[in-house]
Amino acid sequence: MLIADLDGLKTHYRDDGDPHGHAVVFANSLGTDLRLWDKVIDRLPKSLRLIRYDMRGHGLTDVLDPPYSMGALISDAEALIDHLGVKNCVFVGLSIGGLIAQGLAVKRMDLVRAMVLSNTAAKIGTVQTWQTRIDTVATDGFDSIADTVMEMWFGKEFRRTPELSAWRAMLARQPIKGYVGCCAAIAGTDFYTTTASLTLPTLAIAGSEDGSTPPDLVRETAELIKGAKFQLIKGAGHVPCVDKPEEYAETLTTFLTEIGHI
Ligand SMILES: O=C(O)CCC(=O)CC(=O)O
Numbered sequence: 063m064l065i066a067d068l069d070g071l072k073t074h075y076r077d078d079g080d081p082h083g084h085a086v087v088f089a090n091s092l093g094t095d096l097r098l099w100d101k102v103i104d105r106l107p108k109s110l111r112l113i114r115y116d117m118r119g120h121g122l123t124d125v126l127d128p129p130y131s132m133g134a135l136i137s138d139a140e141a142l143i144d145h146l147g148v149k150n151c152v153f154v155g156l157s158i159g160g161l162i163a164q165g166l167a168v169k170r171m172d173l174v175r176a177m178v179l180s181n182t183a184a185k186i187g188t189v190q191t192w193q194t195r196i197d198t199v200a201t202d203g204f205d206s207i208a209d210t211v212m213e214m215w216f217g218k219e220f221r222r223t224p225e226l227s228a229w230r231a232m233l234a235r236q237p238i239k240g241y242v243g244c245c246a247a248i249a250g251t252d253f254y255t256t257t258a259s260l261t262l263p264t265l266a267i268a269g270s271e272d273g274s275t276p277p278d279l280v281r282e283t284a285e286l287i288k289g290a291k292f293q294l295i296k297g298a299g300h301v302p303c304v305d306k307p308e309e310y311a312e313t314l315t316t317f318l319t320e321i322g323h324i
Pocket residue numbers: 090091092093156157158159186211214248274275300
C-alpha cells in the first residue's frame with residue numbers, strides 16, 4: 063500500500079504501469095475512492111504511468127475536520143504530483159476531480175500538459191443545494207441520499223446489475239466528515255473566469271444519463287476552453303468509468319494518442 067505524507071496529510075495512492083512512462087493522474091468524484099478507476103486503468107496501455115489517489119476525507123486518506131476549500135484540494139493534488147516527481151502529466155478529473163483539474167491547470171502549468179474534464183463543470187450546483195446536502199447527510203447519514211445518488215451516478219441499464227450494491231456501499235462507507243468537507247469545497251467554487259483563460263489540450267466527457275452534471279453543462283464548460291473536444295458517452299451516468307468502461311478507456315486512449323502522450 064502506498065501512502066505519501068504530504069505536509070502531514072497521509073494520502074493513499076496507487077502508482078501503476080510503467081514508472082518511466084508518460085504520466086496520467088486521476089482524481090475521483092465525491093463519495094468515491096480510487097477504485098473508481100479500476101476498470102479503466104485495466105484497459106489503458108501499460109506503457110503509461112497511471113497514478114490515482116484518495117482525496118482528503120475519502121478512502122484511506124486522512125480525514126480532517128470539515129469544511130475543506132477547493133484550494134486545499136488543489137494543493138493536495140499538486141503536492142502528490144510533486145512528491146512523485148511528475149511533470150507534464152495528463153490530469154483526468156471526474157466531477158469534483160474535474161474542478162481540481164481546472165484549478166491545478168491554472169496554478170501549475172508545468173505539471174499539467176493536458177486535462178480531461180469528465181462529468182464536471184466550471185461550477186457544479188449552488189451554495190443552497192450543497193448546504194442542503196451537507197445538512198441532510200450530517201443529520202440523517204448516507205442512507206437518506208444513497209438511492210437518489212445512485213440514480214445520478216449510473217445509467218438505467220447499470221442500475222439493474224448486482225454491482226450497484228457495491229457502489230452504494232462505497233458511498234455509504236465514506237467518512238461523513240470527509241464527504242461534507244468536500245461538499246463545502248464544491249459549493250464555494252466557480253471557475254468560469256479562470257477556466258476560460260486556459261489553452262491547454264482538453265477533452266470533456268459527458269454521460270447521456272448523468273443526473274449530476276448533465277451533458278449540456280459539461281459542454282458549456284468545454285466551450286470555455288479554445289479547441290476543447292467534447293465526447294458524449296451514450297447510456298452512461300455520472301461515472302462512465304464505471305458503467306461504460308470500454309467506451310471511456312477508448313475515448314481516453316484516442317485523446318492521449320492525439321496529443322502524443324502515447
Ligand atoms: O460527483 C461529484 O464529485 C460531485 C457532483 C455530484 O453532484 C455528484 C453527487 O451528488 O454525488
